[in-house]
Amino acid sequence: MRLGDCHNFHDFRRMAQRRLPGPIFNYIDGAADDEVTYRRNTASFERCDLVPNVLRGVANVDLSVAVMGQKLALPVYCSPTALQRLFHYQGERAVAAAAGRFGTLFGVSSLGTTSLEEARRLGNGAPQCYQFYFHKDRGLNRAMLDRAKAAGVEVMLLTVDCSTGGNRERDKRTGFSIPFRLTLGGMLQFALKPVWGIRYLTHERFTLPQLDAHVDMGGGALSIGQYFTDMLDPALNWGDVADMVKSWGGPFCLKGIMSVDDARRAADIGCSGVVLSNHGGRQLDGSRSAFDQLAEIVDAVGDRIDVMMDGGVQRGTHVLKALSLGAKAVGLGRYYLFALAAAGQAGVERALELMRLELERDMRLMGCTSIGQLSRANLRFHP
Numbered sequence: 001m002r003l004g005d006c007h008n009f010h011d012f013r014r015m016a017q018r019r020l021p022g023p024i025f026n027y028i029d030g031a032a033d034d035e036v037t038y039r040r041n042t043a044s045f046e047r048c049d050l051v052p053n054v055l056r057g058v059a060n061v062d063l064s065v066a067v068m069g070q071k072l073a074l075p076v077y078c079s080p081t082a083l084q085r086l087f088h089y090q091g092e093r094a095v096a097a098a099a100g101r102f103g104t105l106f107g108v109s110s111l112g113t114t115s116l117e118e119a120r121r122l123g124n125g126a127p128q129c130y131q132f133y134f135h136k137d138r139g140l141n142r143a144m145l146d147r148a149k150a151a152g153v154e155v156m157l158l159t160v161d162c163s164t165g166g167n168r169e170r171d172k173r174t175g176f177s178i179p180f181r182l183t184l185g186g187m188l189q190f191a192l193k194p195v196w197g198i199r200y201l202t203h204e205r206f207t208l209p210q211l212d213a214h215v216d217m218g219g220g221a222l223s224i225g226q227y228f229t230d231m232l233d234p235a236l237n238w239g240d241v242a243d244m245v246k247s248w249g250g251p252f253c254l255k256g257i258m259s260v261d262d263a264r265r266a267a268d269i270g271c272s273g274v275v276l277s278n279h280g281g282r283q284l285d286g287s288r289s290a291f292d293q294l295a296e297i298v299d300a301v302g303d304r305i306d307v308m309m310d311g312g313v314q315r316g317t318h319v320l321k322a323l324s325l326g327a328k329a330v331g332l333g334r335y336y337l338f339a340l341a342a343a344g345q346a347g348v349e350r351a352l353e354l355m356r357l358e359l360e361r362d363m364r365l366m367g368c369t370s371i372g373q374l375s376r377a378n379l380r381f382h383p
């Protein structure tokens, strides 16, 4: 299977599955408990129909949007995800460079395997967000905030749906952790993918540059669930976040908001945006899909702050449905991660190019030439 054979999300996923050792593929592909929310995230879009208009002169389509004061050439952005150099040796470098070429926002994770400064240099001037996890160690939090500010990061994005680790049963079965503490079955799955192993061993050592100076990851294996539970501060509350918003002093966004009450509080404490998200179904299984919850949140706070969403987005039409409901931009997760795992930067660029073409085509078919023309008038929901 070659990159040119990939025409959609499912093709990239299949190619990633062929290239990655099972435990790594399952870390990306998996979600919490019974993975109900994970499945629902995409299924939600299918309960909503588009009603197009025609004969409106759609020769020139403008896909750009403005969100949290940032101008993006596309209404989609690369949502921050952890450990990207495990998926492909180019890791965050590939994603930063690809997003930069498409003029859109990318986010570096606290658990990123490339430094936020390097990712920024590769981003071709595209706006960058830094995805913050709030640690028990307040000194670490202060240092991370200062570092992101010094680097010129435009948007601070605090993920708030990880007060404890989600129950990722696929990772338990394989023994996925950093460094690897694989079960026998997990080890055998690595042995089946020698090309990945050779690349992994012949490229620079795996590190977490955002955390290395503060957290000793060498002392023992740390599963991602354990990282959330042991390192992150479950006592984090609205007062702490209000202090953080003040000390950041620029666009500040909360990722992982789902309730109207919380969206209102985010606006009250001076956030510029919220991302409706259930973390790709990886935290609270049974949580509602962001798309189903979107209208409620836009109606409650859309006139005060920018509302974004992520989860389950695989198609240009999914994006158009979310934008029609009032989202200002839409985050991609596994959509670009599988492409990264399949073919590095070339893979992410192909995935973003396919998305750009789909969006342009779908806008024309909807009879729209700018994102602002999308509205709820063009949507109908199944009972």
Ligand SMILES: Cc1cc2nc3c(=O)[nH]c(=O)nc-3n(C[C@H](O)[C@H](O)[C@H](O)COP(=O)(O)O)c2cc1C
Pocket (backbone or CB within 6 Å): 027, 028, 029, 041, 079, 080, 081, 082, 109, 110, 111, 131, 159, 255, 277, 278, 279, 280, 281, 310, 311, 312, 313, 331, 332, 333, 334, 335, 337
């Ligand atoms: C492998 C993987 C790692 C992730 N790591 C992070 C992370 O470090 N920080 C974060 O805020 N969200 C993280 N997420 C969640 C994504 O930012 C995003 O919310 C989610 O993937 C969207 O769902 P989708 O994958 O269905 O598009 C991760 C998701 C995946 C699949």
